[in-house]
Amino acid sequence: MDSSAPAAATPSRALVIGAGLGGLAAAMRLGAKGYAVTVFDRLDSPGGRGSAIERNGHRFDLGPTIVTVPQLLRELWSECGRDFDADVDLRALDPFYEIRWQDGSRFTARQDTDAMRAEVARLSPEDLPGYERFLEDSAARYRFGFEDLGRRSMHRFRDLLTVLPTFARLRADRSVASHAARRFRDPRLRMAFSFHPLFIGGDPFHVTSMYILVSHLEKEFGVHYAIGGVAAIARAMARVVAEQGGEVRQGAEVDEILIENGKATGVRLVDGSVDRADVVVSNADAGHTYERLLRNHPRRRWTQAKLGRRRWSMGLYVWYFGTRGTAGMWSDVGHHTILNGPRYKGLLRDIFLRGKLGDDMSLYIHRPSVTDPSVAPEGDDTFYALSPVPHLGHAKPADWEAEAERYQEKVAAQLETVIPGFRDRITASHVMTPADFRDRYLSPHGSGFSIEPRILQSAWFRPHNVSEEASGLYLVGAGTHPGAGLPGVISSAEVLGKLVPDPAHPVRPAERLEMAAE
Structure with a gap:
């Protein structure tokens, strides 16, 4: 070997907290840019809230169940030189x-506009003109x-400052529910075209009307399901990272982000080991990132x-459950059913403002086995x-250790109205409460979707993708801009x-192959 030959430059490294x-x-x-990437995740499989567990032959998809705006995923794969639809x-x-x-x-919500017009007309013919205007409104906000x-x-x-005039023109100060009330007279249609913020953790009566854009997303791009669940997408993403020469380390929890001279220099894991890098990205909840992972660093903006x-x-x-021999039963219950309780605004007031666990409820019922045979035994x-x-941050939070069984009985009573006799056929069961979200995902207050997307908690007001607390520190995920939901978290990446600079010494393709082989 020629000792006079220059030493190869060490590739720039990036660490990601949370898979x-x-x-x-x-x-x-980051891998596509040329960084050598390591992802640390405390769970035993990738996906975070989009992971899954197995119980007695049933796969329970723990988090999101639908994919909207699939071109975001196709663009992500294309950026990495891959074909999403092949994976x-x-x-x-x-x-x-x-x-x-x-x-x-x-x-019944469908993509076809004529079918949607027919549904609106069936419930309230006088609301058809309002529906047409609502479609225009949602497209503009999209x-x-x-x-x-x-x-x-x-x-x-x-x-x-540059977007404030457009916010004003589109009346972003109004809530989603208020905007729907201006377009529809029938209370059922007001609910049907205003509940969507609940998919990202927002109260329709207080979340900015910008979020009526979801109606346009559904109409323009459809609603999709990934065979194998969202966990299958997460596994495919982890494979791409590995094939880029990166590493996803499961069962590795980060305890602290290390800051030296105002710059993020790496992480310390709960086992005490330290890993150094040029760039640190946190996909942990933004609240957890600032409150826990930066606890030993003075914070300028995101103080306690x-x-x-x-x-x-x-x-x-x-409540996740599997039923035996029911594939041909309850034929009118499809992949997704929303079962409304007797109250809409009052129930949401109890949930979001009063922090009260009501006696009534509305349910979102997911039955993936009508689309995906892999979720259950034949x-x-x-x-x-x-x-x-x-959530658990209210003055008198629910004690779920005491409440879980009682609440399950109330849920079961509601389910009996649409899938009668299901309890006699249950062969697998698993329950998650806000306490489980807190403990499994380290979610502040056990919230399902991090910070609520109100107008003064969105865009510039939301935790930024580039942190003010240290150079070289970035944030992605539901608690950052642009927000929760699968399109939001993919867009945050x-x-x-666009923010992370190109690496000083990118990993070359041959080096990536060597890393992957190791």
Whole structure:
């Protein structure tokens, strides 16, 4: 060997905290830039809230169940020189979901505009003109709120100033529910076109009307399901990271982000080991990142007092269960069903403002076995029933150790109205409460979706993708800009990719192959 030859430059390293979908997307984008990436995750499988567990032959998808705006994933894969559709089997759903009310009426949501017009006319013919205007409203907010704001950084105050006129023109100060009330007279349609913020942890009566853009997302791009669940997408993402020469380390929990001379230099794990890098990205909840991982570092913006004043998304009670020999039963219950309780606004007030666990409830019922045979043994079914509940940060939070069994009985009574006799056929069961979200995902107050997406907790007001607390520190995921939901967390990694500089010494393709072989 020629000792006079120059030593090879050490590749620039990036560390990602958390293998949720935002963290994995960030790792893919950093790997595509040429960073040597290591992802640390405390769970035993990738996906974070999008992971899954097995019980008696049933796969329970613990978190998100639908994919909207699939081109975001296709663009992510393309950035890495890969084909998303070669790695993931994505199926379009038709219908998207069915909404049911206490009076027996129903509303079926589909992508086809004529079919949606027919549904609106069936419930309330006089609301058809309002529906047409609502479609125009949602498209305008999509173009501005998603394609513009949602895909670029909002970390500078001048970024906020430049968009204030558009916010004013689109009446972002109004809530989603208030905007729906201006377009629909029928209370059922007001609910059907305003409940979507609940998918990202927001109260429709207080979240900015910008979020009616979700109606346009559904209409324009459809609603999809990945065979194998969202966990299959997470596993595919982890494979891409590995094939780029990166590493996803499961069962490795980060205890602290290391800061030296104002710069993030690495992480310390709970086992005491230290790993150094040029770039640190946190996909942990933004609240956990600032409160716990930076606990030994003075914070300028995200102080304990400021975090304490944030409004957090609601908690979730989720009952996962499998049933024996029911594949041909309950034929009118499809992949997604929304079962409304007797109250809408009052129930949401109890959940978000009063922190009260009510006696009534609304349920989101997921039955993936009608689309994906891999979730259950042949002839069986897999379900989950999700009920929004208060998070644990209210003055008198629910004691879920005492409440869980009683609440399960109330959920079961509601489910009996749509899948009668199901309890006699249960062969597998698993329950998650806000306490489990707190403990499994380190989510502040056990909230299901991090910080609530109110107008003064969105865009510049939300934790930024580039941290003010230390150079070289970045954030992705539900608690950062642009927000929660699968499109939001994937977009947060896209924003990250525009903020992180190209590495000084990128990993070359041959080096990546060597890393992957090791």
